[in-house]
Structure formats: structure tokens, C-alpha cells
Amino acid sequence: MEDPQDKIRVLIAKAGLDGHDRGAKVVARALRDAGMEVIYTGLRQTPEMITEAALQEDVQIVGLSILSGAHMTLVPKIKKMLEEQGLDNVKLFLGGIIPDEDKLELEKLGIAGIYGPGTSTQTIIKDIQNACQ
Amino acid sequence: MPVIDPEAVLRGERLAVTRALTQIENSTQDGFQLLETLFPHTGNSHLIGVTGAPGTGKSTLVNQLAYHYRHPTDGAEAPRVAVIAVDPTSPFSGGALLGDRVRMQDLVGDPGVFVRSMASRGSLGGLAAATGSLVQVFDAAGYEIIIIETVGAGQAEVDIASLAHSTVVVEAPGLGDEIQTIKAGILEIADILVVNKADKPGADHSLRALRTMLTLAHSHPEEIGHHSPNMNSSQATDEEPDPDWIPPVLPTTSITGEGIPELVTELAKHREYLLSSGEWQKREENRLSNELELLLKDSLRSRWENKISPATYQNTLKKVITRKITPWKAVQDLLEGVEI
Numbered sequence: 001m002e003d004p005q006d007k008i009r010v011l012i013a014k015a016g017l018d019g020h021d022r023g024a025k026v027v028a029r030a031l032r033d034a035g036m037e038v039i040y041t042g043l044r045q046t047p048e049m050i051t052e053a054a055l056q057e058d059v060q061i062v063g064l065s066i067l068s069g070a071h072m073t074l075v076p077k078i079k080k081m082l083e084e085q086g087l088d089n090v091k092l093f094l095g096g097i098i099p100d101e102d103k104l105e106l107e108k109l110g111i112a113g114i115y116g117p118g119t120s121t122q123t124i125i126k127d128i129q130n131a132c133q
Numbered sequence: 134m135p136v137i138d139p140e141a142v143l144r145g146e147r148l149a150v151t152r153a154l155t156q157i158e159n160s161t162q163d164g165f166q167l168l169e170t171l172f173p174h175t176g177n178s179h180l181i182g183v184t185g186a187p188g189t190g191k192s193t194l195v196n197q198l199a200y201h202y203r204h205p206t207d208g209a210e211a212p213r214v215a216v217i218a219v220d221p222t223s224p225f226s227g228g229a230l231l232g233d234r235v236r237m238q239d240l241v242g243d244p245g246v247f248v249r250s251m252a253s254r255g256s257l258g259g260l261a262a263a264t265g266s267l268v269q270v271f272d273a274a275g276y277e278i279i280i281i282e283t284v285g286a287g288q289a290e291v292d293i294a295s296l297a298h299s300t301v302v303v304e305a306p307g308l309g310d311e312i313q314t315i316k317a318g319i320l321e322i323a324d325i326l327v328v329n330k331a332d333k334p335g336a337d338h339s340l341r342a343l344r345t346m347l348t349l350a351h352s353h354p355e356e357i358g359h360h361s362p363n364m365n366s367s368q369a370t371d372e373e374p375d376p377d378w379i380p381p382v383l384p385t386t387s388i389t390g391e392g393i394p395e396l397v398t399e400l401a402k403h404r405e406y407l408l409s410s411g412e413w414q415k416r417e418e419n420r421l422s423n424e425l426e427l428l429l430k431d432s433l434r435s436r437w438e439n440k441i442s443p444a445t446y447q448n449t450l451k452k453v454i455t456r457k458i459t460p461w462k463a464v465q466d467l468l469e470g471v472e473i
Contacts, residue, residue: 004159004254032228037252042235049241053234056248058151086148 008036008132010061011054013045015078016068023095024065030121031063031128047074051081054090060132066096075106091131093124136163139170145213145274147247153270154249158263168266171273176417178215178272178279179404182297184259184319187285189305190329192218192236193387195282199246200239201393202278212277213245217267219260221284222252229253233282247276259283259290262431265424268296286319294322295423298416299403301325301396304343306335320346323380325399331384331392343382351379378406436473 012028014021021043028038039057041049054062062082066074075094082090091112098106103114113127137156141149153171156164183191183198199214218233229252240246253261260283271279283293294300302323320326320343328339381399385392407413449466452458458466 005161007159028230032223032230033226035227037222037229037231039231039250040235042238049238052241055147055151057250058155 009057009059010036010063011039011057011059012063013041013050014043015045015050015064015066015074016070017044018068019043020067027063027121027124030125034125047078047081050078051085054082054087055085061091061093061128063093071096071098072102075111076109079109137167139167142171142274143174150274154267157266157270172269175269175272178277180268180297181280181400182293182300183280183303184283184286184293185303186308189303190387191282191303192233194303194329195280196237196239197387197390197393199280201397203243203245211245213275214278215271215276216248216280217251217264218282219251219253219264219284222254253284258292259286260292265296291319291322295420298407299324299400301327303327303329304339305330306333306339324403326380326382328384329387332386336384340382340384347379377410433473437471440471441467
């Protein structure tokens with residue numbers, strides 16, 4: 001039997017005001033099928049809500065889906081708030097339409113993975129598994 | 134991972150609490166040690182179970198219930214509320230999608246509320262194996278109200294009744310006729326029955342069917358209406374566990390919050406009843422003896438698994454599959470000579 005200590009817990013959150021959650025749901029479902037425990041928060045989550053959920057659920061991974069273009073405001077804020085709560089161990093992943101120059105900057109900030117349209121769910125699964133080792 | 138300070142958990146520091154929950158859920162050595170220290174500080178919370186079929190609106194009801202506890206209308210001090218929401222683990226992948234938080238958005242930003250999602254991790258019965266232990270962490274951390282939401286339950290997922298002090302069974306209109314109400318199982322464990330989505334057509338019918346069921350179950354006419362705790366010493370017998378408590382049937386609409394204040398009132402009444410009748414103590418004893426038995430079973434099994442070689446197991450299994458021996462005989466063979 002699999003060791004329960006290896007169980008990966010992931011929070012999937014739709015940050016910001018856009019209502020397009022199909023991508024987030026597809027990823028959530030794929031991670032579930034890869035054996036992870038996925039906590040889904042629903043739409044229109046503020047950085048405060050996401051940080052609180054990450055704390056209460058004690059996840060190793062937070063996956064953000066942002067399609068509104070507000071990623072340069074939201075992502076650094078969420079990163080900072082997680083650290084303030086003592087959750088420095090949590091790794092952030094981001095899905096959405098992220099221009100290359102923003103991508104570079106976010107990676108510098110320590111975002112573990114950034115995925116655009118067309119990414120295979122297998123890639124995301126593998127990256128998350130590696131990040132949790 | 135740094136060792137968790139039990140004092141920080143007892144003070145209710147949220148980072149310590151959340152880390153403690155994880156260690157205990159994953160049954161690590163650190164987790165067991167922590168629980169050892171926390172356990173003497175437990176036994177103070179009111180444990181409320183919420184169960185019912187999938188889609189009856191349990192999560193939305195829990196959201197409203199917790200919100201109502203946090204915003205008392207009579208100006209009293211609000212209790213701290215913990216919510217444990219259990220969702221099923223996939224038997225195929227071992228993964229789970231825990232979506233109950235989606236319905237609990239009204240509780241966000243309140244430091245007096247702690248919502249934790251839990252996957253059932255292979256347990257049947259509507260809860261996870263570690264749910265009882267997570268309850269103890271919240272209890273020790275000073276959460277006065279602990280609400281446990283089970284997985285969407287069918288007819289036989291009744292484990293919640295032995296964990297919670299007060300079990301709320303949630304029904305919705307249109308889920309079946311009177312015959313469903315007299316079957317054994319989930320309705321029998323209700324301390325309080327709720328017909329949720331009471332704004333939908335058919336709610337009256339459901340309320341009536343459940344009330345009829347209760348008059349059948351409590352048919353001694355002289356007993357109906359007697360709620361005095363003093364009656365109980367002379368009349369209570371083992372066959373009739375709760376002669377003085379007839380489960381109320383309440384309509385609620387959890388989207389709007391209608392009926393929730395009445396539910397909170399009934400829960401307080403039920404707690405009073407448990408305390409004054411001695412039933413509280415009895416349920417505590419039952420719960421702990423159940424927990425002990427379960428853990429004993431689990432650890433006997435894992436000790437046995439460590440002693441038996443996979444080859445022996447496979448050989449015995451093969452004999453069963455080829456119908457040389459019965460499964461009963463196989464169990465005898467597998468246990469023989471193994472010291473556990």
C-alpha cells in the first residue's frame with residue numbers, strides 16, 4: 001500500500017475576477033486521476049482567501065488559474081501572503097495566458113511552474129510530483 | 134519538517150493546528166506522540182455530524198450553520214467553529230477531489246472558523262479512518278463546536294452516529310416514498326431530521342412522510358410529548374435508547390438560511406438533553422470504545438501483514454481461486470502459526 005505520507009495535497013484556485021474555470025477543472029480532475037488530493041475553491045478568490053485555504057488545508061502545492069491578465073498583481077501578492085503566514089514551503093504553480101516577459105519575472109520570484117494553453121496535463125502532473133520529492 | 138509544539142496547538146495557533154492535523158491524518162510517529170499530549174485536553178466540544186445523500190445540500194447547510202454560530206443574534210459570545218468535510222477517495226487512482234469549500238465562502242476571513250477537507254482514503258462508512266483523531270485536535274485546540282460533514286451517504290453509511298454527539302440527517306424533497314422512511318439505516322441514526330431545499334415542490338410531502346415515520350417509531354402514546362428528563366430513570370431500557378428524545382423534523386432552505394436558527398436551537402436542546410439524561414457520557418464511552426476497537430483491528434491486521442510472506446499469501450489465494458479450499462479455510466491457514 002502507498003505510504004500516506006507521500007500523499008500530495010493541492011489547492012486549485014481561480015484567482016481574480018474572470019469566470020473561466022474550465023481549465024482549472026480539467027487540471028483538478030487530471031491531478032485527482034494521478035492520485036493527488038485536490039481541494040477546489042471555486043471562482044473569484046482573493047489572495048486572502050487563497051492564503052487562508054492553503055493554511056487550513058496544509059497543502060504542498062497551490063495551483064492558480066488566472067485568465068484576467070492580473071497575474072503580475074495577484075501572484076506576487078499571494079506569494080508574499082503565504083510567506084507571512086509561515087507557509088514558505090508551499091510551491092506555487094500558475095496557469096493562464098502569461099506573456100514571456102512576465103513569465104521570466106514570475107520565475108525569478110520563485111513560481112515553480114507556469115503553463116499556457118495547450119500544455120498537456122501529464123507535464124503538470126510530472127512537475128508537481130518532482131516538486132514534492 | 135520541524136516538530137510541532139503541542140502548546141501551540143493547545144493555544145489554537147493555526148499553523149500548529151494545521152500541521153498537527155496533517156501529521157495525524159498521515160499516521161506518522163510525530164502525529165501519534167502529539168495526540169498523546171493533546172488527548173487529556175479533549176472532551177469539551179459539541180460534535181455535530183451532518184450526513185445525507187449526495188446533492189441534498191449538506192455543505193451549504195454546514196456553511197449556514199457555522200455562520201449562524203459565529204453570529205449569534207442574542208449577543209452572546211460566539212463559539213469557535215471547526216468544520217471537517219469528508220469527500221470520497223477514488224478507489225481507482227487513490228486521488229480525491231475535495232469540493233466542499235466551494236459552498237463555504239461565507240466563512241472566509243473569520244479567524245474563529247477553521248475548515249479542513251479530508252479524503253476518505255479507502256474507508257467505508259462515510260468518514261475517514263483518521264476523522265476521529267482530527268476531531269480530537271480541534272477539541273484540544275479549543276473549538277467549542279465541531280461540525281463533521283460526511284461523504285454523500287447512501288443508506289448504510291452510519292459511522293457518524295458513533296462519532297458525533299448530535300447527528301443531523303439531511304434529506305431533500307423528491308428522494309423517495311414512505312417505504313424509504315421505514316427502512317433501516319441512515320434515518321435511524323438521526324437526532325435531528327432536516328428537509329433541506331424546503332422551497333422546492335414536494336417538501337411538504339417529505340416532511341409529512343418523515344413525521345409519520347417518527348410516530349411509527351415512537352408509537353407509545355403516553356410517551357409522546359413527555360420530554361421531562363425525570364421520566365427516564367423508570368422507563369429507560371436498553372431496547373429503547375432515547376425514550377425522551379423524539380427527533381424533530383425541520384424544514385430548511387440553506388441557500389437563504391431559512392430554518393437555520395431553528396436548527397441551532399434544536400441542536401442546543403439536544404445537547405441539554407444529552408447532558409441531563411446521562412446520554413452524553415454514554416455516547417462518549419461508546420465513541421471511545423468504538424475507536425479503540427477499530428484501531429485494534431487495524432493494527433492487528435498490519436502486524437499480521439508484516440509477519441506473513443507475500444508468497445504464502447499468493448499460494449493460499451491461488452488455492453481459493455482454483456476452488457481447492459474455501460475462503461474460510463484460507464483464513465485459517467493464513468492465521469495459523471502467525472504470532473500477532
